[in-house]
Amino acid sequence: MLDVYSMAVKLKNAQKNLEISSLDDRNDALLSVSKHLWLRREEILKMNEVDVSNAKIKGMKEGLIDRLYLDENRLSNILDNIRSIEKLKDPLWKSEKVWTHKNGMTISRMSVPIGVIGIIYESRPNVTIDAFSLAIKSGNSILLKGSSSSINTNIAIVNIIKEGLKNSRISEDVVFFVEDERREVADEIMNLQGLIDLLIPRGGKDLINYVVENSKIPTLKTGEGNCHIFVDESADFKMAIDIIKNAKLQRVGVCNACEKVLIHKNIKDKFLPLLYKELNDKVELRGCELTKEIVDVKLAYENDWYEEYLDYILAIKIVDDLDDAIEHINKYGTNHSEAIITNNLRNSLIFQKRVNSACVYVNASTRFSDGTEFGFGTEMGISTQKLHARGPVGLEQLVTYKYVIVGDGQIRK
Amino acid sequence: MLDVYSMAVKLKNAQKNLEISSLDDRNDALLSVSKHLWLRREEILKMNEVDVSNAKIKGMKEGLIDRLYLDENRLSNILDNIRSIEKLKDPLWKSEKVWTHKNGMTISRMSVPIGVIGIIYESRPNVTIDAFSLAIKSGNSILLKGSSSSINTNIAIVNIIKEGLKNSRISEDVVFFVEDERREVADEIMNLQGLIDLLIPRGGKDLINYVVENSKIPTLKTGEGNCHIFVDESADFKMAIDIIKNAKLQRVGVCNACEKVLIHKNIKDKFLPLLYKELNDKVELRGCELTKEIVDVKLAYENDWYEEYLDYILAIKIVDDLDDAIEHINKYGTNHSEAIITNNLRNSLIFQKRVNSACVYVNASTRFSDGTEFGFGTEMGISTQKLHARGPVGLEQLVTYKYVIVGDGQIRK
Numbered sequence: 009m010l011d012v013y014s015m016a017v018k019l020k021n022a023q024k025n026l027e028i029s030s031l032d033d034r035n036d037a038l039l040s041v042s043k044h045l046w047l048r049r050e051e052i053l054k055m056n057e058v059d060v061s062n063a064k065i066k067g068m069k070e071g072l073i074d075r076l077y078l079d080e081n082r083l084s085n086i087l088d089n090i091r092s093i094e095k096l097k098d099p100l101w102k103s104e105k106v107w108t109h110k111n112g113m114t115i116s117r118m119s120v121p122i123g124v125i126g127i128i129y130e131s132r133p134n135v136t137i138d139a140f141s142l143a144i145k146s147g148n149s150i151l152l153k154g155s156s157s158s159i160n161t162n163i164a165i166v167n168i169i170k171e172g173l174k175n176s177r178i179s180e181d182v183v184f185f186v187e188d189e190r191r192e193v194a195d196e197i198m199n200l201q202g203l204i205d206l207l208i209p210r211g212g213k214d215l216i217n218y219v220v221e222n223s224k225i226p227t228l229k230t231g232e233g234n235c236h237i238f239v240d241e242s243a244d245f246k247m248a249i250d251i252i253k254n255a256k257l258q259r260v261g262v263c264n265a266c267e268k269v270l271i272h273k274n275i276k277d278k279f280l281p282l283l284y285k286e287l288n289d290k291v292e293l294r295g296c297e298l299t300k301e302i303v304d305v306k307l308a309y310e311n312d313w314y315e316e317y318l319d320y321i322l323a324i325k326i327v328d329d330l331d332d333a334i335e336h337i338n339k340y341g342t343n344h345s346e347a348i349i350t351n352n353l354r355n356s357l358i359f360q361k362r363v364n365s366a367c368v369y370v371n372a373s374t375r376f377s378d379g380t381e382f383g384f385g386t387e388m389g390i391s392t393q394k395l396h397a398r399g400p401v402g403l404e405q406l407v408t409y410k411y412v413i414v415g416d417g418q419i420r421k
Numbered sequence: 422m423l424d425v426y427s428m429a430v431k432l433k434n435a436q437k438n439l440e441i442s443s444l445d446d447r448n449d450a451l452l453s454v455s456k457h458l459w460l461r462r463e464e465i466l467k468m469n470e471v472d473v474s475n476a477k478i479k480g481m482k483e484g485l486i487d488r489l490y491l492d493e494n495r496l497s498n499i500l501d502n503i504r505s506i507e508k509l510k511d512p513l514w515k516s517e518k519v520w521t522h523k524n525g526m527t528i529s530r531m532s533v534p535i536g537v538i539g540i541i542y543e544s545r546p547n548v549t550i551d552a553f554s555l556a557i558k559s560g561n562s563i564l565l566k567g568s569s570s571s572i573n574t575n576i577a578i579v580n581i582i583k584e585g586l587k588n589s590r591i592s593e594d595v596v597f598f599v600e601d602e603r604r605e606v607a608d609e610i611m612n613l614q615g616l617i618d619l620l621i622p623r624g625g626k627d628l629i630n631y632v633v634e635n636s637k638i639p640t641l642k643t644g645e646g647n648c649h650i651f652v653d654e655s656a657d658f659k660m661a662i663d664i665i666k667n668a669k670l671q672r673v674g675v676c677n678a679c680e681k682v683l684i685h686k687n688i689k690d691k692f693l694p695l696l697y698k699e700l701n702d703k704v705e706l707r708g709c710e711l712t713k714e715i716v717d718v719k720l721a722y723e724n725d726w727y728e729e730y731l732d733y734i735l736a737i738k739i740v741d742d743l744d745d746a747i748e749h750i751n752k753y754g755t756n757h758s759e760a761i762i763t764n765n766l767r768n769s770l771i772f773q774k775r776v777n778s779a780c781v782y783v784n785a786s787t788r789f790s791d792g793t794e795f796g797f798g799t800e801m802g803i804s805t806q807k808l809h810a811r812g813p814v815g816l817e818q819l820v821t822y823k824y825v826i827v828g829d830g831q832i833r834k
Contacts (some may be wrong), residue, residue, distance in 0.1 A: 121642075205807055226806070226808050311458070312727070361440075370825075375833035376522070382824075383520065408808065409811055410811060413780060
């Protein structure tokens with residue numbers, strides 16, 4: 009079993025050829041991997057059974073077991089992602105801008121891979137395949153560190169990925185999976201500066217914060233989503249309720265689910281009872297003092313406004329106006345995804361500009377903050393930081409650029 | 422005197438209006454500032470005399486005093502930068518990409534400011550004006566922390582900038598200068614996460630590394646430049662010598678100056694004596710063993726290959742071929758700027774692709790890695806990191822983006 013340092017050295021070397029490989033080579037490799045994963049699906053599902061049964065013995069929550077579980081249908085959907093990525097345009101070696109210096113040199117800004125990417129993630133085995141596919145298509149080699157709970161599934165998947173690569177023109181060394189289950193191995197990875205160029209933690213808040221605060225490698229902060237929906241005075245009530253129900257209930261444990269509803273004070277008496285009627289039997293409702301005066305909900309504490317529940321809980325606050333809503337969101341939110349339901353054009357524009365989040369919605373569900381929905385094939389995570397990449401991280405967020413300057417002997421005067 | 426925390430709070434508040442100000446408002450503010458700086462130039466030059474005389478008393482090196490020194494002509498050139506920036510297009514609220522989801526929602530990726538930027542910099546007072554101008558034009562407020570040696574000049578400049586802002590529609594709170602000269606104040610700034618969004622250290626290697634390693638705020642690594650020029654077998658010798666002389670000698674203490682020359686082994690006997698003749702009386706030459714066999718230079722040690730001299734020193738190495746040159750550069754370089762002098766098209770393309778630096782030159786001087794030369798007006802620094810921004814940091818590198826999604830009640834299926 010290789011240690012993470014040796015893996016990183018191999019990844020760095022393999023990346024040198026990956027980065028200059030043709031699009032055909034990278035696409036053929038993805039198709040070969042997809043074919044092998046499907047052919048050997050029984051092996052993957054058998055190992056997944058082992059992980060699921062271990063998880064049950066350990067008393068893992070049902071929601072988490074569901075994230076871990078694979079069947080033929082789910083695997084088939086994951087492989088669809090590979091084929092979507094295969095169809096996307098090459099993100100590499102594009103001249104994004106080209107101009108001429110007055111002395112005649114041409115200056116081009118070209119897209120290039122980041123290099124070696126590391127991802128430390130929890131539970132879901134689809135991340136293994138998604139992360140591999142996005143990385144390889146964008147010319148980056150990838151170190152995968154999954155959680156113990158899905159280790160048998162992940163080992164089977166990565167072994168088959170490597171077999172798929174052996175049947176392609178891309179080296180099997182562009183991907184390594186860390187089988188080492190010691191806790192310290194994450195720290196060892198975080199110290200591989202110079203070998204790994206970018207580290208992406210994907211999972212719970214504690215994992216993410218630990219990596220972002222302690223890594224010596226640049227990180228991409230993903231995932232935490234305390235998402236708000238603001239129901240403005242002019243909102244269409246039916247639309248507002250449909251969107252809130254979708255954003256809260258369609259999937260409850262995901263980062264783009266709605267956690268907070270803010271309601272304009274002028275519509276509170278009419279709208280709140282409608283919302284209560286629709287949601288009270290489905291989720292635990294909490295509310296501010298004003299909300300409690302109108303409908304029978306638990307009191308929401310200061311703490312609630314900061315929390316990402318990832319559960320059947322929704323907190324409601326009555327706000328004075330648009331400014332109050334924006335201020336609340338920018339103070340308590342996580343800069344992920346927020347929506348305004350309104351028919352007021354001016355308010356929709358102010359909300360778009362002033363809300364300081366990666367994705368800002370007007371009259372649509374926050375659940376669309378997703379690489380597949382955005383047309384990126386899949387995603388490496390949803391970035392909630394401001395620098396480098398924001399929102400769903402797809403191929404175009406996994407590249408950087410360099411300037412190429414071609415002259416004929418120009419010197420500076 | 423405000424502490425840095427209070428400054429950051431004011432900067433964050435002022436930025437909210439700055440970010441939605443019109444381009445006219447931002448441009449008029451820049452012109453007003455430029456006008457006031459010119460009208461009150463005597464005050465600035467008088468304070469600069471104080472700084473220069475203090476520096477002489479303290480025994481500062483002549484090169485550094487030169488960087489500190491201002492006269493009417495130099496100030497006029499700095500003010501030209503403001504006017505160049507004023508003429509540039511608005512980097513904000515551009516819809517860089519717009520597409521439609523199959524359900525009919527439109528998704529736009531829009532450019533938005535980063536927020537509050539901090540810059541910790543040394544000596545040169547032009548940075549005060551350049552950084553302010555770039556930040557304000559790109560909708561970011563800015564905290565300036567200069568060095569003690571230029572403090573009187575900087576205080577005068579920022580006071581006049583604030584007066585210029587008072588005569589504009591932009592709040593004077595979009596800029597603060599840290600007068601506090603305690604060493605600990607840099608640490609205090611590095612802990613202002615949540616208030617400052619990006620911290621840029623600009624100056625010596627020690628300053629940069631200290632900030633990058635210890636800041637809790639995301640940083641942009643700038644400046645260190647161990648730049649290489651590779652003279653390929655097919656190079657035009659005269660062109661190679663002109664470019665090396667320019668890149669080494671035109672300004673010796675700058676990050677885009679050439680520090681290392683690599684020479685293809687097949688031309689060493691012809692090219693080295695020519696280079697030696699042109700440079701030996703102007704710089705201290707150091708060389709590898711093979712170089713020493715041909716010309717009389719000091720021996721370069723392993724250490725030399727890593728060093729950014731910023732001085733009248735140049736180290737020369739004979740390499741086997743293009744691959745050897747690229748490997749050397751990627752191992753010892755700082756990912757700043759490198760050049761190949763060649764007439765071989767294929768080699769020029771391989772060099773462009775494989776050299777892992779922000780700026781890669783073919784037959785041109787590395788001295789062009791500069792915001793003004795690239796047409797960015799000026800620069801906040803030259804980024805040598807891979808993420809977010811690479812190379813000269815101008816207006817387009819001082820923005821991030823958000824997705825704005827506009828629908829008519831769309832929910833996720």
